[in-house]
Amino acid sequence: MAVKKVTVTLPEELVEPLGSAAREDGVPLSRLVASAAESELRRRVGRKVVADWQAEHGAFTLEGLATARAEMAAAEMH
Structure with missing residues (x-):
């Protein structure tokens, strides 16, 4: 990767x-x-993906988040 010297x-x-x-x-x-x-920068991309998804499908619900967490936990066990 090329680098550029900057002052911060x-x-x-x-x-x-x-x-x-x-x-x-x-x-x-x-x-x-x-x-x-x-x-x-990765966090910003993630926030944009979430915002775009919610704009198209509606805001996440607590129930939906709980279901997603349970599904991810189950997937990690396999």
Whole structure:
């Protein structure tokens, strides 16, 4: 993957914990930040898929969510 150097500003209270996490994982801080950015982009795609589905089919119901959870749990057992 090609990379591009950019400058970002982070809240001061995040800098040390992020640096510590990167050192703990043995990766550069930039890789840790890139991973967080990728995760955010995946979450956004997921939210869009859910919003599109609900726009077409209606909002999820508690009953429907419970059924889906039960079906997923059963599928994981097999």
